[in-house]
Each structure stands twice: as structure tokens, then as C-alpha cells.
Amino acid sequence: MKMKKVMAVALSLSMAMSLVACGGNAGSGSSDAGSSDSGSADAGSSDAGSSDAGSESGGAKQTDGKNVPELTTDDMTITLWDIATEEPNKSTQEAAVARFMKDYPNIHVEQIHQQNDNYKQQLVVAMSSGKCPDMYISWGGGPMAEYYKSGFADDITDLFNKYDHPDFIDAAVAQGTYDGKVIGIPFGSLSGCDVFYNKTIFAENGLEVPETLDELEAVCEKLKAAGITPFALANAPKWTGSMYYMYLVARHSGNEEFDAAYTQDGGSFTSEAFLFASDKIQDWVKKGYFPDGVNSLSPDDGQDKQLLYDGSAAMMLHGSWMAGSMAADSQEWYDENIDVFRWPEDAEAKAKGVPQDVEIGTAIGNAFNFCSKGDQAKLEAMYVLATQYFNDDQYNKEQMEHLNTPSIKGYDAQVTDPCMKKITEVFFNASNVQLWYDQYLPASVTEVHKESMSALFGLEKDGKQIGEDQDKAMQEAIADSK
Amino acid sequence: MATKNDNFSSLANIRKKRIRLAATVFLLPTFLLIAVYFIYPVIDTFVISTYKWNGISADRTFVGIQNWVTLLHDKLFWSAFGRNVIIMVFSIILQIPLGLFLATFLEQGGKKYNFLKVIWFLPYLMSSVAIAFLFTYALATNGGIFSSLASLFAGKKVTVDLLGRSPHALFTVIGVMAWQYTPFYMVYFLAGYGNIDPAVYEAAILDGATRRQYTRYIAIPLLGPIFKTACTMSLIGSLKYFDLIWNMTQGGPVNSTELMATYMYKLSFQQFNMGYGSCVAAGMFILITVIALLFQKVFVVKEDY
Amino acid sequence: MRDKKAKQAKGPKKTSVAWTIAIILALFWMILTLVPFVFMILNSFRKQFDMLQQGVFHLPDPWYFKNYTDVISNGFFGYFLRSIIVVAVSLVLMLIISAFAAYPLSRMNFKFRELIYAGVVAMMSVPMHVTLIPIFKLTTDLGMYDSLKALIGPYVAFALPMSIFVLVAFMKTIPRELEEAAEIDGCNRFRNFFTIILPLSKPGLATLAIYNGVAMWNEFAFANTLIQSPSKKTLPLALGQFKGEHALDIPIILSVLTLSVLPMIILFIVFQDKLVKGMMAGAVKG
CATH class of the missing domain: 1.10.3720.10 (MetI-like)
Incomplete structure (x- = not known):
């Protein structure tokens, strides 16, 4: 019975992940239908919306003329947890709340910025004490499912279908959906995962952007010969190394083998693509394509950027937030030296007809989950806050300024930063965006996966061993949810 | 005769009662605080350890001793415990002698070395966040102190990867811990020296002992009880160690610095496995208490003058 | 040579050899405790980019004081x-x-x-x-x-x-x-x-x-x-x-x-x- 549920989840997730608009078919079909009429209206009227907000005369609200629920006129307090402790996110998100409270003065939003490092712990503490915040940030995937199953995340499918909301890209809606129900409203930005490279070094060494894995290896060899480490990887937190693993698997087998391994129904983490990825990585480690002591370097301490900045490494596979991060460190250096290319194709697999346009990343970025404890009026207020004030034009404009691309249709065309432009294009041309394994897998499997990445790059276990470890964890997780 | 005896015993009884009363009054605030902040959480932990629970949901399933059976066979837990024991042993043999050495040096050297006291104490004042950051850089293969020094001596680029590989990482962390905690034991032993009755010193000097002889043959042996508590603190501290490890390695690479506390934390707060996480915590509590109490029994020092 | 000297020096001088060793050890420990601390302070006077590009163990170039004004102005x-x-x-x-x-x-x-x-x-x-x-x-x-x-x-x-x-x-x-x-x-x-x-x-x-x-x-x-x-x-x-x-x-x-x-x-x-x-x-x- 429960097994069925897991299967259904897996199916609905993987189906919904597909970026190509899957119209009103299965799974998240109903929500799609809803988004296609109300959402496009929002995108279309975006200019009108902003002029509304600009001329704040009388009791005009930002939501006037929109199809949104009539909100209560009674006093109400909403507690909101985010992780915007630092600038510029802090200002952007506080401003969104301020706009909401200006339009609805009877509703007070208590906005609390939690620290990202301990956020999940805070949430567990609050939920287990019955003090779950009314709305809170999550990242979709395994944890969001856990919150939903435990009754701390409301099903908002009805609101979502009935009322206006931004025209989110389908993959974002899908990642905010669990078991066919809409649970999360995206408000962060989409993140692709591509290779940042130092174009100055490439030019100096006469290198071309590689399009296949063979070409990539050739580039690496030339860089090695020039005394430059090919990849700037800091693998201490392990999800960074996982990016290489995920891409090698995706290029070799599309989504097929991962999906099969995820359900453990005839598939396995020891299947061909996984072994291919592991062997490739270990081969590269042995050839010195990664920095020495790769497992001790930490991206939180900027040690991967450091390798790029001081010129000792030439390429870095990373999430697209790195663009903003590097630009914030030094816009000048970033403009001068950094460009981006998508992860090269696997020519052999391509010849066999394996799709080469499965990309890794997240469409949802951050999502709001709601815990109204049955208070419909509150839920409606939160829905309006999340869809009309977060995600409004002002909010999105500020997001774009900081090199974040909102998960809303149409914004991809407005990206101006050259790197972000390429990343967004790759993202939107993908047939499927696979969510990071470490967010997608159940939490217990995530831990094993991460340790596997550490063992893989440290040459302590081979592909077969880490595959077996991950299989075992996955099987236990499936058995557990029975 | 008989009356005298009775008198004695009733006097002794009164004395006993008085002592009991005084002891109760003195201990009362501690009892209250411990009851509120320790007893309830500990009982709660043992109760949760008999459930299968994700930590947040309203419903949890009673599973009896199943978690405990798993714990007994959990390789990850026992290897974490093993690493805790290694850390414990090395902490005691590094931090305490070093701390004693530094304190003795200051005790011998007198006022003119007071500046050293301050400098030596700096590491203890820094938070684990700062220490983790500075050492990640100092140990980095790219531009870290050790790699740079090694390259300097070798005359070519050499990388010393102390944090990125299995056996080394644990010992590196032990080194950083020693760096962080030795200053505390220095201060502790200084206080121990300060606690010795000055009459003892005067008597020794009158008997013709030099200051050095006094320290070696009289003062250090008198530190006995202080020495024992220092070892106990180091022992318990290493067995429940969390902060620096969490900030530096989060248990990696490949579990090589995973300790009981980090393992428990991951299970309880990151993997939605509060039931088993509590079981690990309870197991940890039992192990540490038993080891600490055994140590108290085995390591006997002369405690009274 | 050294052995001879140690043998010749009796009583008080022998302990002064020990004292010299102690001082050397003490200075060594001083360097160990001081270096990370100094680098914490030095790096707090730099920009993130400079710190990463020039390396952490490098003097601030240029000295950058805005970190402190930012911290202080943030309550x-x-x-x-x-x-x-x-x-x-x-x-x-x-x-x-x-x-x-x-x-x-x-x-x-x-x-x-x-x-x-x-x-x-x-x-x-x-x-x-x-x-x-x-x-x-x-x-x-x-x-x-x-x-x-x-x-x-x-x-x-x-x-x-x-x-x-x-x-x-x-x-x-x-x-x-x-x-x-x-x-x-x-x-x-x-x-x-x-x-x-x-x-x-x-x-x-x-x-x-x-x-x-x-x-x-x-x-x-x-x-x-x-x-x-x-x-x-x-x-x-x-x-x-x-x-x-x-x-x-x-x-x-x-x-x-x-x-x-x-x-x-x-x-x-x-x-x-x-x-x-x-x-x-x-x-x-x-």
C-alpha cells in the first residue's frame, strides 16, 4: 500500500520534472490547467501591475483587478520563516512583506530570518513542539514531502487552481508538488548547473570550448601540460563532487537509469551509467584533473573560487548562483575572465540515441510551504503574500539585479548577464531538469550518497562499492516508508 | 557510663541531622535546575528511543527495543565511538601534559612571562567557527601553511593533504583540538598552583629547597585532585565532542571524523530519524557516564590533606 | 661537545639547560598560538576577492576598513x-x-x-x-x-x-x-x-x-x-x-x-x- 505511494511519488515527481509542457495529462495536470489561464494573465499584465504599485493613491492595492481571494479585515498575525539573513536577499524579501502589510494593514507578518546552516534543525524543533511557523521556506524534494506527510505543509492545490499566481515554469510547479498536490510556492530562483571557465586561460592556451567528453578530456590534458589544474572542485561538503557524478550519469543514460535506481525496481546504482560515471571520475582524479586534497577543500570558505581567482585552475562545474557570488566578489574580474559552457555531451551514448539534454539543477530554488492548521482565512492571506508580493514585478526586478532568474515564464528572455544568459538558455532547452540528488533522494539516502562522493573522489571505494552502498540505503528507505 | 554514651549518640545524631539539613539547603538550587534542564530531557530521550519517529509528526510508532538492537549492531555508531575513544586518549595525553608544562613554566618564570600567559591563552578565547575557518585555510592543499612550508623545504610544489584523507583527518582534528583546549588546562593548573597553601611553600624554602625543587617534589604531587578532574573533563569533553568537528569536517571525508555526537545530530535533525537518533544519544549518554565513573574509581588520588 | 658541556655543568647549570629547552618550547608554542590569531586579524582588513586571489597568508593589500564600519553600523x-x-x-x-x-x-x-x-x-x-x-x-x-x-x-x-x-x-x-x-x-x-x-x-x-x-x-x-x-x-x-x-x-x-x-x-x-x-x-x- 505504502510502496505504491512511494512509486506514485517517484512517478509524479519524475513526470512533473519534465520541462516540456505536459499539458493537462497525468499527475500535476489539474494545476497546469489552472496556471495556463490565470498565470499568463499575470505575466501579460506585468507592466500594468507595476504602474499600479507606483501610483499608490487612496486605498489602491497591488492586487486590485487580480483574481485573488478577498482577505479578512480582522486582525491577523502570520509568522514567516525565511533564511534571508544577509544582503541583498534580506532587503528584497523584507520589502515584499512591507508592500503586503501596506496593502493589508490589518495583517501583521512577523518575518523571521533563520540562519541557513541550522535551519532544518530549527524547523524540527519548532514542529515537534507544535510551534510550526505559518509559512516557511523549503527546498522541495525529500524534506518537503516529510513535512507534508507529518501534517505541517498544507495542500494548496485548490487555491492554486482557482486564483491568480505568476506563470511559474512547469518544472518549478512540479518541484513544489508532492503526490499530485501543490504544496510549495516558488519564490527563489532557478539554478542551472554548468561549467564556469576562465576564458583568458583558454585563450592563452589556445583551447576551445569542449562539446563532447572526449574534447573535455583533451582540454584537461592540455591544461595539465600547462601546469594548470583543470577543475576547481572543493568537495568537503560532497554535494559539489556529486555534480560531476550526476552529469556523467545523465549524459550516459538520460534519466532512465537514475529513475530505475530510485525505485530499485529492476534498476540499481551499480548499473552501467553509474559505473561509467564513477570510473570516469576516478580516472580523472588519478590524472590530476582535480586539485590535490579535493576532499578537504570547502566551497563555503571559497576555496574553489580561490583556485579560479589565483589562476591555478581553469574550470568549475557549479550551480548558477556562483555567477552572482563571483560578481559580488569582483565584478571587474568576473566580466574579464569568466564564461560558461554546458556540460559536454557523451558522443557514444548520443550515437545510441540517449538524450543529451537532461540537465542538473533546481527549478524551484526556494519555496514557501504553509502550515495554517486549518485556518482558511490565514491560508488565503499567505497565498496572496506568496504569489502577489513575493514574485511581484518589484521583487523579480531586484532578483534579476542580483543575477537570480525567477522561476517564472518570460524572465529568461530578460537576462542580460552573458553567463546567466547561457545558463538560462541551457536550462530552458533541457528536456528534463534533474533535481540535485542530495535534495531529491530521501534524507537517509542523501547522507549515504554524500559519503559515497567523498569516497569516490578520495579513491577509497570504487563505483561498484558506492553503488551497492546507495542501493542498500535506497532499499531501506523504501522499506521504511511501508 | 550509659548516659554518657547516649549523650554522645544523640549529639552525633543532632550533628548528622544538621549536616543533612545544611547539605540539602546548599544543594537545593542545583537539584532544581538539574531536574528541569537535565532529568526531563534525559528521560524523554530514553522514551523516544523506543519509538520509530521522524521527529515532527504527531504519530509515532512504538517499536520497543528495536532501535537498541539496531544500535548494538550499528557499525557506524561503534566506529564513531572508536574514534571518540581515540580522541579521548590523545586529548588526555596531549592537552594535559602540555597544559601542565605551560603552567609550570609560568609558575617558574614569574611575572615577566605574563605576556606569554595572555598569548598562550588566545586559542581558547576563539570560537569554534573562527578556529574551523582558520585551520581549514592553514591546512589547505592550496596555499595552506603546511603545504607552503613543505614546498619551501622540498624546493618544488608539494601538497600536504591533512584533512582530506581518512586516517590523517582524525589526527589533524585531534591536533586542532589540542591547540584549542591546551590553554584552558594551562589556566587550570595555574589555578591549582595558586590553590596550594603558601605555608607549604614557606616551609619548603625554609628547609632549603629551591623554587624548582619545590615545584617538582611538592607542588606537582599536590596537584593530584586537580589533575584528576582535568583528566575527567578532557575525557567527557572528547566523548561528546561536536562543535569544531561540525564546523570543520561535518564528519567527513568518508565518515573518517564522524563522532557519536555528529552521527546523532545528523540522524535526529537532518534525516528525520529522531527515534533512532535519540537511541544513539541515549547510548552515548550511557557509555560516557560509565566510562567517566569507571575512571573516577580506577584513578584514585590522595584527596585529603 | 654538547654532552661534555652538560656533564661539566653541574647542579644549577644543568637546570638552566632544561630552562633553555623550556624557553624554546615556550616560544614555539607562542608562535603556534599567535599565527592563526594574527591571520584572523589581518584577513579582517581585506576584501573577499583579494583574500581569495592573493591567498589567505598574505598581508592586506590594500588595507580595507569597510568591513569594520559595516559590522558596526549593523547593530x-x-x-x-x-x-x-x-x-x-x-x-x-x-x-x-x-x-x-x-x-x-x-x-x-x-x-x-x-x-x-x-x-x-x-x-x-x-x-x-x-x-x-x-x-x-x-x-x-x-x-x-x-x-x-x-x-x-x-x-x-x-x-x-x-x-x-x-x-x-x-x-x-x-x-x-x-x-x-x-x-x-x-x-x-x-x-x-x-x-x-x-x-x-x-x-x-x-x-x-x-x-x-x-x-x-x-x-x-x-x-x-x-x-x-x-x-x-x-x-x-x-x-x-x-x-x-x-x-x-x-x-x-x-x-x-x-x-x-x-x-x-x-x-x-x-x-x-x-x-x-x-x-x-x-x-x-x-
């Missing part, structure tokens, strides 16, 4: 003040309560003494994280959530077992005759405690003040769990302002850390003499 002094209040109150309470408890445990004979002492050791073994949820519940039930008061209870309670344990050891070394003499003079145990035991325990109390003061000053987990409004947060939470999901400004964080450690250093310089003087000062007075 640093408020954090600072609140930390001082919480630590001072908790520390005083903790020292009094633990001295109270250590006195009967070290110097009186009564039933259950050993058991209580064992209980104290057991409480030292409690992993801090298991208490997070119960203490959070307790704090919200008492209506103290999100106030500085909420921190004092856990700070005092968590420092207690270790402090009692240490103080018992210190109090045991106080000669029994002193107390007996006082008893003959008609002092009761409470007066004994305040006039004899407490003054003579000064070195122990000072050590505990340092040990726990630093721990409370840097405490993160409880503060992060029990306090949410920026206007109530303590220093260790100030770091969060400069740390995001994917963003981290290391030099600014280092400048916060530098500013937070400075008052501790000053206090230590001021009070370090008390550590050694305790007993002697007390004995002279008595």
Missing part, C-alpha cells in the same frame, strides 16, 4: 551589550549555585553524597542536543521565548555539573583545620561557607569563570533556538547577517570574530593575576 554594539548582560548574569548565578553545591559535596559527610556526586558526573555526559527540544518547549510554555531571560536558565544549568565537579576538587584541597577552628569559634556552616570556603576557592572560581564565560560568550545553539528577533540576538548570532545560502563574506565574518574576542582578551589581561593569587590573598586576610 554590533547592541549584540555586544546583550551578550555582556546574558553572560554576566548567567556567570554570577552559576558560580554561586555551583559553589553552594560543591561545599557539602566536598566537605560534609552525609547519606547519598557519593550518589549525588555520581549524578553530577552523569549530567556532565548529557549530549547537549537532546535537550534542545525539551528546553524549547519549556521556554515557550513559560512565555520566555525570544527574550534574553530564556538563555540564562540553560546557560547556568549547562555549566553547573562541570563547575560543581571542579569546585569539589578545589574545595577538597582546603585544609580541614581552618574550618574546624572556625567551628570551635561558634561559626555555623553557612558562615563558614562565606567567610572561609568561598574566599579560599577563588582560584577555582576564577578558572570556572574563564572556562564558562568563554563558552557562554561563544554559545550558538541555544541562542539560535531560543531567540528570533534581531533586536534580542546575542553576538554569536551576529555572524548570520553575513552568511547566506550560497553567500559568505569571510573577511566581514572575521572582523565580527575579532571584535567579539577583543573584550575577552582585555578581561583576561585584567584578571589573570587573580588566578595565582587566590589562596595566598585569602590566607593573608584570614
Whole structure:
């Protein structure tokens, strides 16, 4: 019975992940239908919306003329947890709340910025004490499912279908959906995962952007010969190394083998693509394509950027937030030296007809989950806050300024930063965006996966061993949810 | 005769009662605080350890001793415990002698070395966040102190990867811990020296002992009880160690610095496995208490003058 | 050569060889403790990009002071003040309560003494994280959530077992005759405690003040769990302002850390003499 549920989840997730608009078919079909009429209206009227907000005369609200629920006129307090402790996110998100409270003065939003490092712990503490915040940030995937199953995340499918909301890209809606129900409203930005490279070094060494894995290896060899480490990887937190693993698997087998391994129904983490990825990585480690002591370097301490900045490494596979991060460190250096290319194709697999346009990343970025404890009026207020004030034009404009691309249709065309432009294009041309394994897998499997990445790059276990470890964890997780 | 005896015993009884009363009054605030902040959480932990629970949901399933059976066979837990024991042993043999050495040096050297006291104490004042950051850089293969020094001596680029590989990482962390905690034991032993009755010193000097002889043959042996508590603190501290490890390695690479506390934390707060996480915590509590109490029994020092 | 010299030098000179070695070791340890500290300060005067590009072990070039002005203009002094209040109150309470408890445990004979002492050791073994949820519940039930008061209870309670344990050891070394003499003079145990035991325990109390003061000053987990409004947060939470999901400004964080450690250093310089003087000062007075 429960097994069925897991299967259904897996199916609905993987189906919904597909970026190509899957119209009103299965799974998240109903929500799609809803988004296609109300959402496009929002995108279309975006200019009108902003002029509304600009001329704040009388009791005009930002939501006037929109199809949104009539909100209560009674006093109400909403507690909101985010992780915007630092600038510029802090200002952007506080401003969104301020706009909401200006339009609805009877509703007070208590906005609390939690620290990202301990956020999940805070949430567990609050939920287990019955003090779950009314709305809170999550990242979709395994944890969001856990919150939903435990009754701390409301099903908002009805609101979502009935009322206006931004025209989110389908993959974002899908990642905010669990078991066919809409649970999360995206408000962060989409993140692709591509290779940042130092174009100055490439030019100096006469290198071309590689399009296949063979070409990539050739580039690496030339860089090695020039005394430059090919990849700037800091693998201490392990999800960074996982990016290489995920891409090698995706290029070799599309989504097929991962999906099969995820359900453990005839598939396995020891299947061909996984072994291919592991062997490739270990081969590269042995050839010195990664920095020495790769497992001790930490991206939180900027040690991967450091390798790029001081010129000792030439390429870095990373999430697209790195663009903003590097630009914030030094816009000048970033403009001068950094460009981006998508992860090269696997020519052999391509010849066999394996799709080469499965990309890794997240469409949802951050999502709001709601815990109204049955208070419909509150839920409606939160829905309006999340869809009309977060995600409004002002909010999105500020997001774009900081090199974040909102998960809303149409914004991809407005990206101006050259790197972000390429990343967004790759993202939107993908047939499927696979969510990071470490967010997608159940939490217990995530831990094993991460340790596997550490063992893989440290040459302590081979592909077969880490595959077996991950299989075992996955099987236990499936058995557990029975 | 008989009356005298009775008198004695009733006097002794009164004395006993008085002592009991005084002891109760003195201990009362501690009892209250411990009851509120320790007893309830500990009982709660043992109760949760008999459930299968994700930590947040309203419903949890009673599973009896199943978690405990798993714990007994959990390789990850026992290897974490093993690493805790290694850390414990090395902490005691590094931090305490070093701390004693530094304190003795200051005790011998007198006022003119007071500046050293301050400098030596700096590491203890820094938070684990700062220490983790500075050492990640100092140990980095790219531009870290050790790699740079090694390259300097070798005359070519050499990388010393102390944090990125299995056996080394644990010992590196032990080194950083020693760096962080030795200053505390220095201060502790200084206080121990300060606690010795000055009459003892005067008597020794009158008997013709030099200051050095006094320290070696009289003062250090008198530190006995202080020495024992220092070892106990180091022992318990290493067995429940969390902060620096969490900030530096989060248990990696490949579990090589995973300790009981980090393992428990991951299970309880990151993997939605509060039931088993509590079981690990309870197991940890039992192990540490038993080891600490055994140590108290085995390591006997002369405690009274 | 060296051997010969060592043999020739008898008595006092032999110890001066030992002293030389000790000094060399002492200087070596000084370098070890000083280097990371100096780099913390130096890097707090740099821009993140410069730090990463030039390497961490490089002098600031150019010197960059904006980190400090940013930190200070972001309400640093408020954090600072609140930390001082919480630590001072908790520390005083903790020292009094633990001295109270250590006195009967070290110097009186009564039933259950050993058991209580064992209980104290057991409480030292409690992993801090298991208490997070119960203490959070307790704090919200008492209506103290999100106030500085909420921190004092856990700070005092968590420092207690270790402090009692240490103080018992210190109090045991106080000669029994002193107390007996006082008893003959008609002092009761409470007066004994305040006039004899407490003054003579000064070195122990000072050590505990340092040990726990630093721990409370840097405490993160409880503060992060029990306090949410920026206007109530303590220093260790100030770091969060400069740390995001994917963003981290290391030099600014280092400048916060530098500013937070400075008052501790000053206090230590001021009070370090008390550590050694305790007993002697007390004995002279008595």
C-alpha cells in the first residue's frame, strides 16, 4: 500500500520534472490547467501591475483587478520563516512583506530570518513542539514531502487552481508538488548547473570550448601540460563532487537509469551509467584533473573560487548562483575572465540515441510551504503574500539585479548577464531538469550518497562499492516508508 | 557510663541531622535546575528511543527495543565511538601534559612571562567557527601553511593533504583540538598552583629547597585532585565532542571524523530519524557516564590533606 | 661537545639547560598560538576577492576598513551589550549555585553524597542536543521565548555539573583545620561557607569563570533556538547577517570574530593575576 505511494511519488515527481509542457495529462495536470489561464494573465499584465504599485493613491492595492481571494479585515498575525539573513536577499524579501502589510494593514507578518546552516534543525524543533511557523521556506524534494506527510505543509492545490499566481515554469510547479498536490510556492530562483571557465586561460592556451567528453578530456590534458589544474572542485561538503557524478550519469543514460535506481525496481546504482560515471571520475582524479586534497577543500570558505581567482585552475562545474557570488566578489574580474559552457555531451551514448539534454539543477530554488492548521482565512492571506508580493514585478526586478532568474515564464528572455544568459538558455532547452540528488533522494539516502562522493573522489571505494552502498540505503528507505 | 554514651549518640545524631539539613539547603538550587534542564530531557530521550519517529509528526510508532538492537549492531555508531575513544586518549595525553608544562613554566618564570600567559591563552578565547575557518585555510592543499612550508623545504610544489584523507583527518582534528583546549588546562593548573597553601611553600624554602625543587617534589604531587578532574573533563569533553568537528569536517571525508555526537545530530535533525537518533544519544549518554565513573574509581588520588 | 658541556655543568647549570629547552618550547608554542590569531586579524582588513586571489597568508593589500564600519553600523554594539548582560548574569548565578553545591559535596559527610556526586558526573555526559527540544518547549510554555531571560536558565544549568565537579576538587584541597577552628569559634556552616570556603576557592572560581564565560560568550545553539528577533540576538548570532545560502563574506565574518574576542582578551589581561593569587590573598586576610 505504502510502496505504491512511494512509486506514485517517484512517478509524479519524475513526470512533473519534465520541462516540456505536459499539458493537462497525468499527475500535476489539474494545476497546469489552472496556471495556463490565470498565470499568463499575470505575466501579460506585468507592466500594468507595476504602474499600479507606483501610483499608490487612496486605498489602491497591488492586487486590485487580480483574481485573488478577498482577505479578512480582522486582525491577523502570520509568522514567516525565511533564511534571508544577509544582503541583498534580506532587503528584497523584507520589502515584499512591507508592500503586503501596506496593502493589508490589518495583517501583521512577523518575518523571521533563520540562519541557513541550522535551519532544518530549527524547523524540527519548532514542529515537534507544535510551534510550526505559518509559512516557511523549503527546498522541495525529500524534506518537503516529510513535512507534508507529518501534517505541517498544507495542500494548496485548490487555491492554486482557482486564483491568480505568476506563470511559474512547469518544472518549478512540479518541484513544489508532492503526490499530485501543490504544496510549495516558488519564490527563489532557478539554478542551472554548468561549467564556469576562465576564458583568458583558454585563450592563452589556445583551447576551445569542449562539446563532447572526449574534447573535455583533451582540454584537461592540455591544461595539465600547462601546469594548470583543470577543475576547481572543493568537495568537503560532497554535494559539489556529486555534480560531476550526476552529469556523467545523465549524459550516459538520460534519466532512465537514475529513475530505475530510485525505485530499485529492476534498476540499481551499480548499473552501467553509474559505473561509467564513477570510473570516469576516478580516472580523472588519478590524472590530476582535480586539485590535490579535493576532499578537504570547502566551497563555503571559497576555496574553489580561490583556485579560479589565483589562476591555478581553469574550470568549475557549479550551480548558477556562483555567477552572482563571483560578481559580488569582483565584478571587474568576473566580466574579464569568466564564461560558461554546458556540460559536454557523451558522443557514444548520443550515437545510441540517449538524450543529451537532461540537465542538473533546481527549478524551484526556494519555496514557501504553509502550515495554517486549518485556518482558511490565514491560508488565503499567505497565498496572496506568496504569489502577489513575493514574485511581484518589484521583487523579480531586484532578483534579476542580483543575477537570480525567477522561476517564472518570460524572465529568461530578460537576462542580460552573458553567463546567466547561457545558463538560462541551457536550462530552458533541457528536456528534463534533474533535481540535485542530495535534495531529491530521501534524507537517509542523501547522507549515504554524500559519503559515497567523498569516497569516490578520495579513491577509497570504487563505483561498484558506492553503488551497492546507495542501493542498500535506497532499499531501506523504501522499506521504511511501508 | 550509659548516659554518657547516649549523650554522645544523640549529639552525633543532632550533628548528622544538621549536616543533612545544611547539605540539602546548599544543594537545593542545583537539584532544581538539574531536574528541569537535565532529568526531563534525559528521560524523554530514553522514551523516544523506543519509538520509530521522524521527529515532527504527531504519530509515532512504538517499536520497543528495536532501535537498541539496531544500535548494538550499528557499525557506524561503534566506529564513531572508536574514534571518540581515540580522541579521548590523545586529548588526555596531549592537552594535559602540555597544559601542565605551560603552567609550570609560568609558575617558574614569574611575572615577566605574563605576556606569554595572555598569548598562550588566545586559542581558547576563539570560537569554534573562527578556529574551523582558520585551520581549514592553514591546512589547505592550496596555499595552506603546511603545504607552503613543505614546498619551501622540498624546493618544488608539494601538497600536504591533512584533512582530506581518512586516517590523517582524525589526527589533524585531534591536533586542532589540542591547540584549542591546551590553554584552558594551562589556566587550570595555574589555578591549582595558586590553590596550594603558601605555608607549604614557606616551609619548603625554609628547609632549603629551591623554587624548582619545590615545584617538582611538592607542588606537582599536590596537584593530584586537580589533575584528576582535568583528566575527567578532557575525557567527557572528547566523548561528546561536536562543535569544531561540525564546523570543520561535518564528519567527513568518508565518515573518517564522524563522532557519536555528529552521527546523532545528523540522524535526529537532518534525516528525520529522531527515534533512532535519540537511541544513539541515549547510548552515548550511557557509555560516557560509565566510562567517566569507571575512571573516577580506577584513578584514585590522595584527596585529603 | 654538547654532552661534555652538560656533564661539566653541574647542579644549577644543568637546570638552566632544561630552562633553555623550556624557553624554546615556550616560544614555539607562542608562535603556534599567535599565527592563526594574527591571520584572523589581518584577513579582517581585506576584501573577499583579494583574500581569495592573493591567498589567505598574505598581508592586506590594500588595507580595507569597510568591513569594520559595516559590522558596526549593523547593530554590533547592541549584540555586544546583550551578550555582556546574558553572560554576566548567567556567570554570577552559576558560580554561586555551583559553589553552594560543591561545599557539602566536598566537605560534609552525609547519606547519598557519593550518589549525588555520581549524578553530577552523569549530567556532565548529557549530549547537549537532546535537550534542545525539551528546553524549547519549556521556554515557550513559560512565555520566555525570544527574550534574553530564556538563555540564562540553560546557560547556568549547562555549566553547573562541570563547575560543581571542579569546585569539589578545589574545595577538597582546603585544609580541614581552618574550618574546624572556625567551628570551635561558634561559626555555623553557612558562615563558614562565606567567610572561609568561598574566599579560599577563588582560584577555582576564577578558572570556572574563564572556562564558562568563554563558552557562554561563544554559545550558538541555544541562542539560535531560543531567540528570533534581531533586536534580542546575542553576538554569536551576529555572524548570520553575513552568511547566506550560497553567500559568505569571510573577511566581514572575521572582523565580527575579532571584535567579539577583543573584550575577552582585555578581561583576561585584567584578571589573570587573580588566578595565582587566590589562596595566598585569602590566607593573608584570614
